[in-house]
Amino acid sequence: MTPPREIVQPTGDITAAHQFSVSPSTFQSPISSSSFMASALAHRSAPKQLKPFNTEDIKILLLENVNKTGQDILKAQGYQVEFLKTSLPEDQLIEKIRDVHVIGIRSKTKLTANVLREAKNLLVIGCFCIGTNQVDLDYAAQHGIAVFNSPFANSRSVAELVIAEIITLARQLGDRSNEMHRGTWNKVSNKCWEIRGKTLGIVGYGHIGSQLSVLAEAMGMTVIYYDVVTLMAIGTARQVPTLDALLEEADFVTLHVPETPETKNLISNAQFEKMKTGSYLINASRGTVVDIPALIKAMRSGKVAGAALDVFPNEPAANGDYFTNDLNQWGEDLRGLNNIILTPHIGGSTEEAQRAIGVEVAEALVRYINQGVTTGSVNVPEVTMRSLTLDEPNHARVIYIHRNVPGVLRKVNEILAEHNVDKQISDSKGDIAYLMADVSEVKQDDIKNIRDNLDSLSSRILTRILY
Ligand SMILES: NC(=O)c1ccc[n+]([C@@H]2O[C@H](COP(=O)([O-])OP(=O)(O)OC[C@H]3O[C@@H](n4cnc5c(N)ncnc54)[C@H](O)[C@@H]3O)[C@@H](O)[C@H]2O)c1
Numbered sequence: 001m002t003p004p005r006e007i008v009q010p011t012g013d014i015t016a017a018h019q020f021s022v023s024p025s026t027f028q029s030p031i032s033s034s035s036f037m038a039s040a041l042a043h044r045s046a047p048k049q050l051k052p053f054n055t056e057d058i059k060i061l062l063l064e065n066v067n068k069t070g071q072d073i074l075k076a077q078g079y080q081v082e083f084l085k086t087s088l089p090e091d092q093l094i095e096k097i098r099d100v101h102v103i104g105i106r107s108k109t110k111l112t113a114n115v116l117r118e119a120k121n122l123l124v125i126g127c128f129c130i131g132t133n134q135v136d137l138d139y140a141a142q143h144g145i146a147v148f149n150s151p152f153a154n155s156r157s158v159a160e161l162v163i164a165e166i167i168t169l170a171r172q173l174g175d176r177s178n179e180m181h182r183g184t185w186n187k188v189s190n191k192c193w194e195i196r197g198k199t200l201g202i203v204g205y206g207h208i209g210s211q212l213s214v215l216a217e218a219m220g221m222t223v224i225y226y227d228v229v230t231l232m233a234i235g236t237a238r239q240v241p242t243l244d245a246l247l248e249e250a251d252f253v254t255l256h257v258p259e260t261p262e263t264k265n266l267i268s269n270a271q272f273e274k275m276k277t278g279s280y281l282i283n284a285s286r287g288t289v290v291d292i293p294a295l296i297k298a299m300r301s302g303k304v305a306g307a308a309l310d311v312f313p314n315e316p317a318a319n320g321d322y323f324t325n326d327l328n329q330w331g332e333d334l335r336g337l338n339n340i341i342l343t344p345h346i347g348g349s350t351e352e353a354q355r356a357i358g359v360e361v362a363e364a365l366v367r368y369i370n371q372g373v374t375t376g377s378v379n380v381p382e383v384t385m386r387s388l389t390l391d392e393p394n395h396a397r398v399i400y401i402h403r404n405v406p407g408v409l410r411k412v413n414e415i416l417a418e419h420n421v422d423k424q425i426s427d428s429k430g431d432i433a434y435l436m437a438d439v440s441e442v443k444q445d446d447i448k449n450i451r452d453n454l455d456s457l458s459s460r461i462l463t464r465i466l467y
């Protein structure tokens with residue numbers, strides 16, 4: 001069994017907070033501007049901002065150029081925000097993560113068990129993207145670290161990129177453009193096609209796949225899709241029963257599955273064999289989904305007439321001249337192929353998507369830090385509860401993340417029984433459970449006792465008390 005974590009919070013530790021002589025209602029106030037106080041007085045039942053400690057004690061590390069919208073929301077809370085444009089190699093990441101309560105990343109930063117083991121103060125991870133495969137979600141949950149992402153704010157951007165790529169491949173636009181850049185006029189129509197009437201095969205009919213389905217039909221394409229789940233077809237799209245059935249019928253195959261052990265090399269030699277001669281492959285999902293040496297072989301043989309790759313098994317941590325054989329051993333071979341579009345993982349990289357993701361994830365982080373609400377978390381139970389209000393100055397919110405074993409609720413309620421529990425909610429996900437309870441009329445000493453008693457339970461992973 002994993003030992004419970006001790007969160008070390010500079011002055012934010014509840015024990016330290018307990019030593020403050022201020023009343024909880026003074027201590028919890030996040031914004032001390034007179035306008036805030038005036039409006040709070042005018043609306044006594046406005047939601048109360050809960051804080052476990054002074055906001056400026058919350059340290060946040062944002063990597064990978066997280067959008068300014070997200071930074072601004074976090075800074076407005078008074079948190080200490082450190083911002084870096086790139087991701088960090090493991091040794092530097094470990095050094096930095098030791099100190100922070102929150103980390104914000106995109107797809108490049110690998111938060112493995114090895115890294116998270118050092119993150120003694122970490123409460124929450126924000127993935128400012130869709131994919132969460134870069135985080136060891138299970139390790140995080142087992143240690144009471146919630147993980148949030150943005151499940152669909154960049155879906156439209158990816159779908160639009162794929163539409164552009166379908167036409168670009170069908171018309172060999174990349175090659176023609178490269179030739180013109182080299183001064184060569186090469187006017188050809190051989191093996192250049194309209195996309196109207198062609199069949200698009202979508203593998204993975206989730207947020208992106210289904211959005212793409214709509215756009216492709218509007219362009220006159222026939223859409224078929226394969227998914228491990230039976231899903232409602234949009235428009236006149238048709239679900240096919242197997243991946244092979246899709247590969248045999250599609251003129252364009254596009255991949256929109258997550259990175260999982262099952263999707264590793266989902267498209268390899270056997271699948272290229274099944275594809276129609278002269279068909280096209282697009283991968284804007286994850287680099288591990290396509291066996292690249294097999295793709296190179298299929299393109300050289302003419303089986304595959306073109307490909308667009310936005311994602312790669314190894315991607316550099318920063319922008320620069322890194323797309324070489326040092327990064328991926330087949331890099332040069334790939335670059336030497338005709339009619340192949342290579343892009344640096346920009347499927348979701350539009351102003352619209354990045355701004356929306358910044359807001360969505362930063363707001364989820366603030367809700368979690370300030371109120372303990374886990375709605376939208378991908379690895380811990382989703383729990384929400386009506387906010388405490390300014391009419392309830394001496395209430396405290398108890399959050400107890402624990403192992404989902406028999407008898408815990410009885411023990412927790414024995415501890416809380418001395419107080420009036422206003423409201424309480426509990427839910428579990430696998431072997432992790434999340435309990436939230438609002439207790440009324442508690443004094444600083446009561447808060448310390450509740451925390452000490454909960455901490456002493458063997459089921460405890462993490463206790464937080466917000467007030
Ligand atoms: N290139 C980019 O910038 C970019 C941007 C966003 C997302 N992505 C990637 O795209 C992936 C898909 O995104 P989404 O939002 O559509 O995800 P989603 O979860 O909404 O949909 C994924 C679909 O794939 C299906 N699926 C899972 N395993 C499968 C398998 N083995 N075979 C067939 N179907 C399978 C699921 O049932 C689901 O319907 C993400 O996981 C992410 O890795 C890339």
Ligand SMILES: O=C(O)CC[C@@H](O)C(=O)O
Binds near residue numbers: 108131132348
């Ligand atoms: O912005 C990124 O780094 C990742 C984009 C995309 O792959 C996602 O998972 O949302």
